[in-house]
Amino acid sequence: MIAEAGLAALWLAAAMALLQLTMATIGLRANRPDAPPVVAQLLAAVRPVAVAQAALAGLSFAALVAVFARTDLSVLLVAENSHSAKPMLYKVAAAWGNHEGSMLLWVAVLALAGGGIASFERTLAGPTKVATLAAQAAIALGFYAFLLVASNPFARLAPAPADGLGLNPLLQDPGLAFHPPTLYLGYVGLSVAFSFAVGALVTRDVGRDFARAMRPWVLGAWVFLTLGITAGSYWAYYELGWGGWWFWDPVENASLMPWLAATALLHSVTVLATRDGLRAWTMMLAVVAFSMSMVGTFLVRSGILTSVHAFAVDPTRGSFILALLVLYIGGALALFALRVNTVRTGTLFDPVSREGGLVLNNLLLSVILGIVLIGTLYPLVAQALGVQLSVGPPFFNKAAGPVALVLVAAMAVGPMLRWRRDRGGAVARRMIAPGVATITAFVGLLAFTQAGWLPLAGLSLAAGLAVASVLPIVGRAPWRTPLFTWGMVVAHLGIAVSLAGMASESAFTVERLVAAAPGETHRVGPFAIRFVGIKPVVGTNWSAVQGRLVVTRGDDMPFVLRPEQRFFANPPTETSEAAITTFIDGQLYVVLGRDDAAGRRQLRLWWKPLVTLIWAGGALVAFGGLLSLIGRVRRERRSWRA
DSSP: OHHHHHHHHHHHHHHHHHHHHHHHHHHHHHOOTTOOHHHHHHHHHHHHHHHHHHHHHHHHHHHHHHHHHTTOTTBHHHHHHOOTTSOHHHHHHTTTSSHHHHHHHHHHHHHHHHHHHHHHOOSSOHHHHHHHHHHHHHHHHHHHHHHHHHOOTTOBOSSOOSSOOOOOGGGOSTHHHHHHHHHHHHHHHHHHHHHHHHHHHHHTOOSHHHHHHHHHHHHHHHHHHHHHHHHHHHHHHHHSOSOOSOOOOHHHHHHHHHHHHHHHHHHHHHHHHHHSOOHHHHHHHHHHHHHHHHHHHHHHHSSOOOSTTOOOOOHHHHHHHHHHHHHHHHHHHHHHHHHGGGSOOOOOOOSSSHHHHHHHHHHHHHHHHHHHHHHHHHHHHHHHTTOOOOOOHHHHHHHHHHHHHHHHHHHHHGGGSOSSOOOHHHHHHHTHHHHHHHHHHHHHHHHHOOOOHHHHHHHHHHHHHHHHHHGGGTTSOGGGSOHHHHHHHHHHHHHHHHHHHHHHHHHHOEEEEEEEOTTOEEEETTEEEEEEEEEEEEOSSEEEEEEEEEEEETTSOOEEEOOEEEEEETTEEEEEEOEEEEETTEEEEEEEEEEOTTSOEEEEEEEEETTTHHHHHHHHHHHHHHHHHHHHHHHHHHHHHO
16 A cells, blocks of 8 residues: 555645646736735745645655565565665665656655745745746656656556565665765756746846845755765775776766756856846856756666666657756746846956856856767767767866866966956965965976876866965954855865875876786785685675785785675676775775686786875865855845844
8 A cells, every 4th residue: 555655645746736837827927916816825825735745745755665665576666676685775775776766756856845945935036936836846747747657666566576676786885875865966956946047037036136045955956966976986986896986977977967067057146146247147057057967867767878877778768858858948948048138237347356257167167068968978979870989088088177177277266356356466466375386286296206297287286276275264263254165165175185186096096907826916006915815705685706815015014805706696696896995095996806717816906096085075075065055044044034
């Protein structure tokens, strides 16, 4: 009965979305000064309907989690993606580790966000708020139709099998419990920003109040996207056994593109909320950011990609999502074209100003977004035309890398600029310390390393950005510095830390592929690694061949690494479990391979100096965003109370 209750709640949530959209549309069209009281009542009723929709969608997703936790094999989705022998964590996480479950999570978070707007948003004008809820209902309605027509998560299976097929072993990791939900929260946050933009265009209410209402949702989405991408990068790094932190996989790019657009949108909406500028920029970026999240959804679920990230291989489902993408984004762009002449220019500013720096920042982010979008979609278009080709790291590194370095330099200068108008000479004086740090790092690295120009420039600019990021709070009392200023400082410092880690991994990584017999010692970087041998081990739902390696570094105490080759029965899969040891100056990364003809065991050995800075910086960026979010919400709450 749990599955039937979940399906019934899903149908009722879809009905509430349709009712919400209908009531809002009728009420807005009839909303005139001389309108009868029933119109005001109709508009007021939209809020409780949005809350009811949120409760029903949340109940439906809770029912799906319950059938997975119980391993109810009479539900087709459970039988195809779970197994009775799995640990409880993976039983629960399997609820969203598949196509139907992930889409239900998406629409549940979407509905809950709409309920949050209806319950807590107080700064928007009434008609704009209703129009925003109408746009949110329209988005949700399309995904409800997709689930109920093409991807029913509660479909029954008769007779029920003796046991399930199990979850993809590559997904049987704690990362599954964290990575997809954070990405979905980010994607849905962008859908809310999109709904705000549509609502403001419908009511011609593009101004500072609208931007202040939208900004927390953009900040929240950006924080979750940052966390999701950072966690996903580290998950792939240690789980796939390939030794890399980013491969420019099309589905990796599908999560990066919304983050780039959200970063540009965050800066633009801040200018609109603070200085009443960049109105048209903000509207367009809200549409672009949600467009990128829809493109990512299409890539993952269309069946046109073969990837561990891909949830579906059914082209029919992909066609449905493509139709939704065309409907939502095409409709929003048409609305933008019709109403852009009603969006007033807003406050003007000089090119040498903080607003000008943020415009440059947005332009560079847009260029990188365009490069990633073209590099991701071009092979798919070529394949459709019968031409097989691939676009990999060399293209993205050469095309996007230099633009990203210019962006870092602009990021260092931006916070030093004053609002509306500044003088070039004054800006140059403020940039002396970051400039000295950049030049000093460049000369030192050039003298002592053989790194290529791109990682060398990255490390040098990271040093300059680190200095520039803390200058806005130098000489200010910490307790008098607004929390959102601390957030900006921490986030920019996190970018510098991540950039240093990326450049160090590219410049200083040492890799060796060896065939080791028991008792042999091989070296990688500062480590001596002695291969002792292998032994069989058994886990909860897998068996493995485990290697034993004794590692020494100089005069330090030896330690043991145990990389594994695991074998899963449900479904039958073989995986490599890397053995990773973290030091303050980097990571030692070891992967166990197969036997060769002589009976020796293949080993892949990496020494990756400072690689952990990549994810430490990502965590700092997310923490900075969280500080800014808390600071902005607290300030807006105080203003509203006043």
